[in-house]
Amino acid sequence: MTEITRKGVVFIVPCSGIGKTYGTVSREAAYHVTEDLRPEDTRLVALSKLVLGDEEARTVVAGNPAISIDGCKLACATKMVQESGGSIAKDYAVLEVYRRYKQFKPQGIAVLNEGGEQLAQALANEIALVVDELTSGKGGKENG
Amino acid sequence: MSDYLEFRVDKFVFKVAVDCLYSEEGVWVKLEEPYVRIGISDYLQQRSGDVAFVEVKPVDTVLVVGEEVAVIETIKVNISLTAPVTGKVIDVNPALGTSPEAINFDPYGAGWLVIIEATEWDTNLKQLMTPQAYCAKIKREAEQEVKDK
Numbered sequence: 201m202t203e204i205t206r207k208g209v210v211f212i213v214p215c216s217g218i219g220k221t222y223g224t225v226s227r228e229a230a231y232h233v234t235e236d237l238r239p240e241d242t243r244l245v246a247l248s249k250l251v252l253g254d255e256e257a258r259t260v261v262a263g264n265p266a267i268s269i270d271g272c273k274l275a276c277a278t279k280m281v282q283e284s285g286g287s288i289a290k291d292y293a294v295l296e297v298y299r300r301y302k303q304f305k306p307q308g309i310a311v312l313n314e315g316g317e318q319l320a321q322a323l324a325n326e327i328a329l330v331v332d333e334l335t336s337g338k339g340g341k342e343n344g
Numbered sequence: 345m346s347d348y349l350e351f352r353v354d355k356f357v358f359k360v361a362v363d364c365l366y367s368e369e370g371v372w373v374k375l376e377e378p379y380v381r382i383g384i385s386d387y388l389q390q391r392s393g394d395v396a397f398v399e400v401k402p403v404d405t406v407l408v409v410g411e412e413v414a415v416i417e418t419i420k421v422n423i424s425l426t427a428p429v430t431g432k433v434i435d436v437n438p439a440l441g442t443s444p445e446a447i448n449f450d451p452y453g454a455g456w457l458v459i460i461e462a463t464e465w466d467t468n469l470k471q472l473m474t475p476q477a478y479c480a481k482i483k484r485e486a487e488q489e490v491k492d493k
Binding site: 221222272273295298299302 | 394
């Protein structure tokens with residue numbers, strides 16, 4: 201379990217699953233956080249860059265708290281952050297989030313249905329609160 | 345602990361518990377006299393994907409073969425499962441409300457669905473497949489699917 205107390209930018213690493221509804225939800229949530237809700241406090245990292253070993257991406261992830269959003273149980277986003285030397289401040293699995301918001305049933309692949317958009321927004325709202333805790337120095341917990 | 349028949353197709357390994365009988369749609373039935381316990385096969389859960397929610401008929405529901413006994417919502421599909429036996433539901437798996445993923449990680453054990461007091465077991469038995477017959481059926485299906493890709 202990792203306690204994060206560093207004050208700074210939080211990196212958001214969503215699933216890269218293309219053609220998968222839950223992967224799309226993860227990316228939409230990441231966009232909401234990094235572009236709309238907490239643009240000053242967060243940065244988006246493409247999982248593919250970590251997979252390919254991009255030095256810049258690995259360096260920033262290794263030196264800052266990261267929030268991963270996984271689209272399936274393979275948990276590629278979480279694993280790649282860890283393999284890149286980063287610390288997971290909080291990991292999300294879209295399926296677990298959906299179980300908390302049963303009314304938002306996600307469908308669609310390239311374009312999410314309304315339920316999927318609402319689920320992505322709900323997830324983004326949760327992540328924004330975690331970002332607030334991290335940037336205020338309150339910390340987060342891995343697998344929390 | 346159950347013994348299994350196992351086979352691999354492509355990268356997937358499927359298990360068929362040998363102490364159960366099976367319906368065509370992939371519901372397993374285990375006789376625990378005087379009751380039967382039912383759930384879904386490993387093949388069906390792997391094809392259906394991660395389970396998000398499960399709804400099963402409540403205790404005291406009387407079912408006839410072919411009537412809906414449970415609905416499983418996964419990340420891919422919604423499955424309406426039909427009762428493989430006639431009888432009354434006497435118990436439901438309480439863990440499925442909070443841990444529906446049990447169906448994925450332990451389909452023949454912790455992921456069971458309901459226990460039914462079967463009232464026409466001798467008749468229902470004739471409609472169910474042996475583990476060997478079910479295994480052969482799903483192996484053909486899986487291999488055909490790979491060929492069709």
